[in-house]
Amino acid sequence: MAQRPQRRGGTQNASRHQSRDRRHQDGEGLIPVLAKAVRQVEAAAQRGKIRPNQRTAYQVVALLVREERARVKTDASISEGERTAMMTRLDGIATILAKTAARDTSLLALLADGAAVSPAAASLRNDMLAAAGREPDPEPEPEAESDDTVAAAPAPKGVVPQTVIARQLANPFLAPDFEAARTPKPTTNRLANWELLSPLFRSFEYGGDATSMPLPEPSSVVHGIKDLALMHHQGQVVAAAAEGHRTFLLADEPGLGKTAQALLAADAANAFPLLVVVPNVVKANWAHEAELWTPRRTATVIHGDGEGIDGFADIVIVNYEILDRHVGWLGRHGFRGMVVDEAHFIKNKTSQRSQHVLALADRIREWSPNALFMALTGTPLINDIEDFRAIWQFLGWIDDKKPRPALMAALEAKGLAPSDHGFYTSARNTVIDMGIVRRRKVDVASDIPARRVADLPVELDDALGRSIRAAEAELAARLVERYRYTLSTRAESGLGGAVDGSDGDEDGDGLDHALIRRVAAAELKNTGTGSGEKGDNVFTLMRKIGQAKAGLAADYAAQLARNVGKVVFFAKHLDVMDVAEETFAKRGIGYASIRGDQSAKSRKENIEAFLTDPEVEIIVCSLTAAGVGINLQVASNVVLAELSWTSAEQTQAIDRVHRIGQTEPVTAWRIIAAQTIDSRLAQLIDDKAGLAARALDGSDEEVGSSADVQLEALVSLLTDALEKERAVALPGGTGAPGPAGDAAAQATAAPLAAPSVSPFSPFSAS
Structure with a gap:
């Protein structure tokens, strides 16, 4: 091992810098040193005998190639011609590194995240720098031992499959996409001080004419499909992606072929490699659909720790449940598109699955600003309008506090503020134009027959049915008792009024509806905490x-x-x-x-x-x-x-x-x-x-x-019980039984109520 050069005076340093400049101008310097070392390792790999010192050289060359590439790209003293030549030579060294790793895959571990750099590797690195006329790194100062005991950090849960490492090495300097069009900037700044997210969500509570973004007519030819007919509404989304649209909330009703639309849109946008996040039960179905609709693209499905996946595949399919293990390498894989199937799964932003999906989307946006993002769901709203929030954030329309630049620019262009007449209709249409696509079967698929839901009432006349009615009456009675107790307590304390400060009688029926909701909510809370309440709860x-x-x-x-x-x-x-x-x-x-x-x-x-x-x-x-x-x-x-x-x-x-x-x-x-x-x-x-x-x-x-x-079910149950109780108490009341009496009366009901006969009923005359 060569002796490390010692630091000298100013004259020595000036001479060394001049020497470095001359080598740089002559095309010499670090690159020939790295080329010589990598050829030696390559020859050893061809002979099948890579020794420990050659493994160390492999790691050092790879690290120095990365550093030199970054330096060459940012060095203002290098002309463009020299920079191009040097980058070409560095790419040649990287190619040799990849071919060598293909011969001996154990070398891949030396380049994994967190791979240790041994003292021997650090020493060899300094020797190579010295041979190239560079200043070696100074020796690290020994750290003083602390008296405090620091607990070792737990091993990371994330994994990196070996084939993924192989792909990264095959293209180790995959560059971000800087060719995308710049995000439009607002032409005005009228909305800068407005809180806009709540008005945007509320705009969807009002009716409107628009249900879907404007879509172009589809091309008659869809490449890559064999013996499969694309329906008109499917081709419209593909055509929109081909024309440059890059964010879609595809909320077609279930059964309209959202999987095929997503795959073909990715193909039209050249959004590969493509990441697809799905529920576990549909992973295999996505792989099958990819084979049918995009036969020129390879798809791989991640199971468990990802052993056996194809790191070079165009389409990577992973389920929500194991996303936490793979989120690290997925964020560095260079995806140019991401699809989230059953996107209502991420509606809870505090959940781990939602946080992983949003983090991956941000990483992909940083890497490729023109990436394709698609959220697929036939049921985008579960309980509340704000179920949209996480989906819009995934698509890049909003962040935690405000619209992102593209949506903000579109809102500013309308010239309306939340205080202006017509803002909500305009805002709803603006968001829809960002990429909401919602088609119903009755509108776009004439070959699909209409469906109907027919309720078939049945009477529960056995012992179990009687016990159910008794349990429901007991639950209602328990709610009524809490309601009456709260009313009496409030009257004795002299507070009066409803719990919200109003008179509580919203419908003029003598009932405090605000209190009814409070009682129902308390029952649900007690149910969730396992309070030990006697009797059956609603679940x-x-x-x-x-x-x-x-x-x-x-x-x-x-x-x-x-x-x-x-x-x-x-x-x-x-x-x-x-x-x-x-x-x-x-x-x-x-x-x-x-x-x-x-x-x-x-x-x-x-x-x-x-x-x-x-x-x-x-x-x-x-x-x-x-x-x-x-x-x-x-x-x-x-x-x-x-x-x-x-x-x-x-x-x-x-x-x-x-x-x-x-x-x-x-x-x-x-x-x-x-x-x-x-x-x-x-x-x-x-x-x-x-x-x-x-x-x-x-x-x-x-x-x-x-x-x-x-x-709402408990509110309805309590309201009905109170109305029946009040009807009995009022002058002229019928004396009808209360909830308990109802249960007894219902026990003698008929065994089975026949449904209304339809043309498709087995009970119809035939």
Whole structure:
């Protein structure tokens, strides 16, 4: 090992700088030293015998190449011709490094993040710098030992698959995209001091004519597709991407082919490599769709720690649940596009999945300002308008506090402020023009028949039904007692008035509706904290109702299967699915099942059996496990044995059948337990569907509250109980029984209420 040169006086340093300048002008200096070293390592790799000192040389050369490349790019004393020549020579050394690593992949570990630089490597680095006429790094001063004991930092959870490292080495100096058009700047500054996010969200609570951004007519030729027909509405999004639009909230109703649109839009925008973040159950489906629609592009699916993935693939598919392990290298991979499927999964900005998605989007934007971003969801609103917030931030329209420059410039160009008449309509249209695309099946897919939801009320006349009515009456009585106690306490204290300072009698019916909501909210809070309250809460009550309806729902599904063909049966709880499967087995009806605890192989086999085997007449599906990612168009009838807490989940279930390729009218039969809270919940679900219609479809129909469905169910239960109680107490009251009496009276109800007969009902005369 050569002796390290010692520091000399000023004359020595001046001479050295002159020597360096001469070498630079002659094309000498560090590059020939690095080229010689890398050739020696390459020769050793070809012989298959890389010694430890050659591994050290490999690491030092790679590190110095990176440093020299950065220096050459920023050195103002170098002419453009010299800079180009030096960068070309450095790229040649990088190519040799990559080829050498391909021969001996163990070398890749030397370049991984956090790879240790040994004292021998540091010494060799200084020797190479000295040989090139450079100042070596000074020796580090030894650190004084501290008396304090510092806990070692935990090992990072992130992983970097080996094939990803190989790709990075094959193109180690992947440069950011600086060729994108600059973000437009506002022409005025009228809105600088306005708080704009709340007005923007509120603008979607008002109806409007626009439901989708203006879209161009599609090209007649879509490259890369074999024997697949692209529908007109799909081609419009692809054409918009081809014309340069780069952000889309693709909120088409489920079943309109959002996956194909995203893949082809990425192809039109040349947004590869493309990152696709999806729920776990649809990873395989995305890979299959990529093979169909973009056959020229390779797709890879990340499982677990990413072992065996193709680091050179054009499309990288990862599920939300393992994103935390891979967020590090995904942010440095050089993606030029990102798609988030079922984007309502990120609506909670405090969740880890949402934070990872937003962080990745920011990294990709920094790398490639002209990158393509697409958020796909058929149900963009779950409970509230502000469910948009995280999606808009992912798309780069807003940040935590205000609109980002592109949206701000568009708002400024309108010349309106929140205090001006017409601002909300203008703001809503401005946001839509940023990239919201919302099409309904009835509008764009004439070959898809309309669907309908038919409620089938059933009476629960057995012991379980009587216990459910008694439990509901007990819950209502408990709420009434809390309401009365709070009223009496407030009167004794002399406070008077409602909890919000008003008279509380919003409807003039003698009830304090503000207090009703407070009591209902307290019940929900106690339920969530496990307060030990006696009696059933609203969640256990709904589960009991589902159990009680299970047999009746299964009987009806069996009748449908016998009369009209294949049926899809959805339930929320496993015990309801168990009852249904036992019923079908007793009746000799073939069935398949989709549950959350199945392996991917078993799930695929069950779906295939239902689709292709005529003996399998019914498929029993979990609402959560089968609500997305599967196509069951061979059936046209859906039985919803249990109700969900959101209209979104119900819609997703129905649209497993109501999709492109369906040739018959689709009917979803909702099994409703009459005379119970079940019917209230069904109405609330329909109200939530109205919220989405008004916000996205420009519908004028009346919508329900955007508050939580559980809260609204309890408010309705308490209000009904108080109204019945008040009716009895008023002069001329009928003396009708209260909640407990209702339960007793309902116990003698008829066993099964027949549905209204439709042309598609098995009960119709034939």
